[in-house]
Amino acid sequence: MAHALFDQSAETVARALIGAELEVDGVGGVIVETEAYDVLDPASHSFGGPTARNAPMFGPPGRAYVYRIYGLHWCFNVVCDAGQTGSAVLVRAIEPRTGLERMRERRGPLPDAALCSGPGKLCQALGIEGSLSGAPLDAAPFALRLHVQPPELVQGVRIGITKGAATPWRFGLAGSRFLSRPFAIRAPT
DNA sequence: GTTCCGATGTACT
DNA sequence: GTACATCGGAACG
Numbered sequence: 001m002a003h004a005l006f007d008q009s010a011e012t013v014a015r016a017l018i019g020a021e022l023e024v025d026g027v028g029g030v031i032v033e034t035e036a037y038d039v040l041d042p043a044s045h046s047f048g049g050p051t052a053r054n055a056p057m058f059g060p061p062g063r064a065y066v067y068r069i070y071g072l073h074w075c076f077n078v079v080c081d082a083g084q085t086g087s088a089v090l091v092r093a094i095e096p097r098t099g100l101e102r103m104r105e106r107r108g109p110l111p112d113a114a115l116c117s118g119p120g121k122l123c124q125a126l127g128i129e130g131s132l133s134g135a136p137l138d139a140a141p142f143a144l145r146l147h148v149q150p151p152e153l154v155q156g157v158r159i160g161i162t163k164g165a166a167t168p169w170r171f172g173l174a175g176s177r178f179l180s181r182p183f184a185i186r187a188p189t
Numbered sequence: 190g191t192t193c194c195g196a197t198g199t200a201c202t
Numbered sequence: 203g204t205a206c207a208t209c210g211g212a213a214c215g
Binding site for chain 1: 196197198199200201
Binding site for chain 1: 206207
């Protein structure tokens, strides 16, 4: 059985991943922004049922779902379940902690706050590509360590979507300067 | 600070 | 052909 954490709803996992540390081949940092998507959500890639692209969303939890967006960027998701396949959490921003030099080789000589402050940016910085879609997150090149103390969260609507735009399934680390964009609302913890 | 736009793979009408 | 879970640069105020 997969790690119990990922066998929960996308919203629960999206909250739990804030403050967790993600590395790919030793390059990464602390997750500071996530969004939840599930199969009942018209904004989700899984909404229309399984396809070749979204197949990992319908597989076991605790794996990666990586897809290409706008023809040039990659986006990284953590597959969830909670008895309902087709759910996943988009990782939108990371606070860089390890492998900053490798990140700059891939992204350019940018300030820390610009290296991983967006879903496409963090995939470029960590070297996440489509070949990793479906890969388990508890094995190399991935490393995912959960936080001990739950951090203070902020919550808001998701970014860049038209369908399901009112659903407040975007979560962030309160006060972080590494977000893709600011939040307006504070979430209960 | 803001808005506009081009890049261009993949899914879908 | 159109839309899209994006980004970076140009133009403008």
